[in-house]
Amino acid sequence: MGRELDKLDREIVEKLSPDARVSNRQIADELGVTEGTVRARVKRMEEQKQIRITAVTNIDRFRDAALAYIWVEVERSDQTRAIAEALAEVPELGFVGVMLGRSDILAITMVKNTEHLARFVHSNISTIPGVRRTESSLGVNFLKHDYRMARIVG
Structure with a gap:
């Protein structure tokens, strides 16, 4: 370390x-x-994998796509990590995080429309054993998108 x-x-x-x-x-x-x-x-x-220098997509430039937030509830809390790891293997997901609150996991991806989102969730997320339910929402207007969100605080 x-x-x-x-x-x-x-x-x-x-x-x-x-x-x-x-x-x-x-x-x-x-x-x-x-x-x-x-x-x-x-x-x-x-x-030491403390930083990663990479290009970041400017989501404001995508006119034919929307940012989809997919909230995932698991059946048992001891399944959360394994399900999150399975989701992290899905190439279309740009973010997967274990959350505190109403849902156990948040996954974020880009979709073309609501039909595309529905197909994606049903074929890539709902099929994972232990997923109880999902709830999705689409980001439509972004007033602030700070690419430095992961900057170090403190």
């Missing part, structure tokens, strides 16, 4: 969050450290 992120690590992540294409040299200049320090820390954080 890797070490926890220190203050400098968190500052580097904060600089990368709005645009991961920013150069190590620019980050180093802004933080008052060497470019090698930034490069080494980014490499370590990636190797």
Whole structure:
């Protein structure tokens, strides 16, 4: 297991969050450290799976698709983890999380329309043993979508 992120690590992540294409040299200049320090820390954080640098889809640009939130209730609480892991294997799901509250699991995907959502849920989620029921909703207008949602707090 890797070490926890220190203050400098968190500052580097904060600089990368709005645009991961920013150069190590620019980050180093802004933080008052060497470019090698930034490069080494980014490499370590990636190797230890503390960060992942990736492209993020801008959902505002999809005119023919909607973001679908699929809330899943399981039959028994001891099945939650296994069902969540099974859902995480479904390639179309971009997010799967175990939740506290009314539902046990939340899964998020993109769909073309309500018919597409219904087919997807019935063929990919309801068929998993232990799924008691699902409830779905579609996101229609997004007033704020912060791509840095996963930034480190603290």
